[in-house]
Amino acid sequence: MIPLDYHMHTTFSEDGADSMEAMCQRAIELSVPEIGFSEHWDVGPYEKNPRFFQPESWFTELNRLRDLLADQLIIRAGIEVAEPHLYPNETAEILTHNPFDYVFGSVHFVGRNFVFDEANFRAQSADDVYKSYFTELELMIKTADIDIVAHFDIPARTGKPIFGYDPARYETQIRSILGMIIKRNLALEVNAGGLRKASKNLMPDPLILKWYAGMGGERLTLGSDAHAADQVGLHLDTALEAVRAAGFSHLTQFMRRTGYQIPI
Ligand SMILES: [Zn+2]
Numbered sequence: 001m002i003p004l005d006y007h008m009h010t011t012f013s014e015d016g017a018d019s020m021e022a023m024c025q026r027a028i029e030l031s032v033p034e035i036g037f038s039e040h041w042d043v044g045p046y047e048k049n050p051r052f053f054q055p056e057s058w059f060t061e062l063n064r065l066r067d068l069l070a071d072q073l074i075i076r077a078g079i080e081v082a083e084p085h086l087y088p089n090e091t092a093e094i095l096t097h098n099p100f101d102y103v104f105g106s107v108h109f110v111g112r113n114f115v116f117d118e119a120n121f122r123a124q125s126a127d128d129v130y131k132s133y134f135t136e137l138e139l140m141i142k143t144a145d146i147d148i149v150a151h152f153d154i155p156a157r158t159g160k161p162i163f164g165y166d167p168a169r170y171e172t173q174i175r176s177i178l179g180m181i182i183k184r185n186l187a188l189e190v191n192a193g194g195l196r197k198a199s200k201n202l203m204p205d206p207l208i209l210k211w212y213a214g215m216g217g218e219r220l221t222l223g224s225d226a227h228a229a230d231q232v233g234l235h236l237d238t239a240l241e242a243v244r245a246a247g248f249s250h251l252t253q254f255m256r257r258t259g260y261q262i263p264i
């Protein structure tokens with residue numbers, strides 16, 4: 001059984017294909033008992049559609065579905081904030097007035113470089129791409145108002161097919177970041193979105209999950225990063241296997257920005 005899927009985008013995100021209701025129905029079909037929507041809150045200067053997300057109508061629809069599906073599905077209210085450390089005021093603006101259950105912090109841009117733009121990868125070395133990304137990620141984790149670190153090593157999704165990805169080369173930097181996640185009591189997302197791409201990578205890489213476990217990390221969530229109903233829960237069985245193989249016995253459930261450990 002897949003206990004939860006916390007990373008899902010609907011048509012309330014500019015890149016989402018399906019309605020919230022369709023994604024709920026898919027979760028029920030798959031017997032996933034708990035899901036969370038996490039639309040994009042993008043405000044940076046290089047975003048194509050900044051401030052696309054409309055929290056008021058989103059919460060209205062989410063609460064309608066919570067009532068309608070109350071006996072079949074637990075629905076959490078999440079949000080995915082891009083580079084929250086760079087936009088603290090805009091982040092506070094969305095978080096202050098809305099009752100979110102959890103906040104993902106994501107790095108999608110390193111400077112002006114978008115982490116999915118192949119041209120950026122072809123113009124740089126693997127070390128340049130990964131090191132500069134981890135440096136940005138570290139800044140975010142140090143200061144941002146977040147609960148969960150989304151898709152820890154996302155550049156690998158585009159970079160792996162181009163020039164490979166060997167997390168062991170960045171072990172010192174990665175361990176320092178994991179230490180900060182533990183110190184701040186944040187959770188690490190295990191994101192299966194890369195498993196449906198050419199890169200076929202789980203994020204974080206299973207080696208990083210093992211380091212996190214060895215360092216005493218305990219907080220973890222699962223996410224398919226679904227942008228369509230048929231991607232809900234997809235490859236989370238593989239993600240769960242990697243979580244167990246790394247030695248974890250719990251996942252973290254979030255309610256009103258507080259985490260609770262649940263056994264798996
Ligand atoms: Zn993301």
Ligand SMILES: [Zn+2]
Nearest residue numbers: 007009080225
């Ligand atoms: Zn996302």
